[in-house]
Amino acid sequence: MKASPKIFTGFSDITSLHLALNKMAGLVTFHGPGISRFNSDELTDYTKASFLSALTSEEALGDVKKASDKTWLNVISPGSAEGELIGGNLTLICASLGTPYEIETKGKILLIEDVDMEPWMMDHMLSHLKNAGKLDQAAGFIVGYCKNCIPYRTNPSYYVDMTLEDVLDYYLKPLKVPAFYGLPLGHTKDIATLPLGVAVRVDADEQRFTVLESGIRS
Numbered sequence: 001m002k003a004s005p006k007i008f009t010g011f012s013d014i015t016s017l018h019l020a021l022n023k024m025a026g027l028v029t030f031h032g033p034g035i036s037r038f039n040s041d042e043l044t045d046y047t048k049a050s051f052l053s054a055l056t057s058e059e060a061l062g063d064v065k066k067a068s069d070k071t072w073l074n075v076i077s078p079g080s081a082e083g084e085l086i087g088g089n090l091t092l093i094c095a096s097l098g099t100p101y102e103i104e105t106k107g108k109i110l111l112i113e114d115v116d117m118e119p120w121m122m123d124h125m126l127s128h129l130k131n132a133g134k135l136d137q138a139a140g141f142i143v144g145y146c147k148n149c150i151p152y153r154t155n156p157s158y159y160v161d162m163t164l165e166d167v168l169d170y171y172l173k174p175l176k177v178p179a180f181y182g183l184p185l186g187h188t189k190d191i192a193t194l195p196l197g198v199a200v201r202v203d204a205d206e207q208r209f210t211v212l213e214s215g216i217r218s
Contacts, residue, residue, distance in 0.1 A: 001025055007055055009193065010034045011186060012115075015088030020101040022086065022197050028215045030054055031088055031111065031185070032193030046190040054193035054215055061211035064183055067190035071145075073207045074165055076172045076179040080203040081140035082212070085196050087111035089186070094125045097132050106137040109200050113144030113186030118151055119162045126171040135171060140178040140202040142209050143168060144185025178204040 001008075002025035008017070009030040021027045032051055037043055046067045054061055066073070086108045087093060093112070096102050114122065129135050149164045165181070172179045179202070184190045194200075195215025202209055 001027060009051075009055070011113075011191070012089050013092060015092035016096065016101070018088055018196055019086075019093070019096050019103055023101055023104065026197075028195050028197040030193050030215060031196050033191055037191075042189075044190050046184070046192075050191070051193045054195060056216075058214050058216055060213050061195070061215075064185075064192050064194070064209045064211065066182075067184045067188070071182060071184075073180055073182040074168075075204050075207065076141070076143070076168050076181055077175065077177060078204050079140075079176075079178040080201060080205065081109065081178050082199060082201045083107050083109045083139040085109050085111060085142075085194060085198060085200045085211075088113070088196070090114040090122065090125050091117070093134075094128050097128070097134075103134060105134045107139050108137075109140045109142060109202055110134075110138040111142050111144065111185060111194070111196075113146055114149060115147045115187035117146065117149045119149065119164050119167050120160070122146070122149060122164055123162075123167045123170075126167065130171060135175060138175075138177065140204075141172055141180075142183065142185065142200075142202050143172075143179065143181040145182050145188050147187045178202045180204045180207055180209075183209060 087110045198213040
């Protein structure tokens with residue numbers, strides 16, 4: 001693939017392949033929908049427009065927009081930073097540790113997203129990345145909306161009031177690098193397509209995430 005680059009796109013479990021191709025071949029790959037999303041029931045106008053723009057335009061994508069004006073974005077830590085975009089699904093990022101494909105975050109903007117994970121599970125994985133030194137090295141964070149990442153059940157004998165936002169604040173705020181949460185970058189109905197391995201900017205003060213380069217290389 002390094003000798004003859006192809007467009008490679010997907011998300012979730014595909015994060016493992018994104019990390020491997022980025023590290024071993026230096027390829028730009030696309031964090032976005034797989035082909036199974038391209039059907040009349042699941043493909044939204046937002047997803048289609050973002051996908052085609054990312055894969056057909058030689059111009060930088062620019063600002064990644066919210067899918068709806070009703071969407072709420074949460075600033076975790078203020079400031080702005082630029083760096084190469086890396087990351088994807090948090091579970092698979094953690095699974096890369098200790099392998100030849102281990103994620104490298106130094107000076108990079110780390111994309112994180114997940115689905116159907118209780119806050120304590122997210123706490124477990126972010127703690128693992130912190131202990132591995134991966135959080136401290138990142139220049140900034142963009143956290144995609146994490147669908148259904150809430151406590152699964154009410155248990156009066158074991159009261160849990162921690163939210164995902166609490167967990168993100170606990171791990172990311174002390175790093176004092178820009179970070180915000182909530183854009184459609186993962187397991188959502190609308191999903192933006194992002195080129196991994198290109199320069200991006202996170203401006204948490206303005207709640208702006210900007211792709212500064214095209215993912216298409218001749």
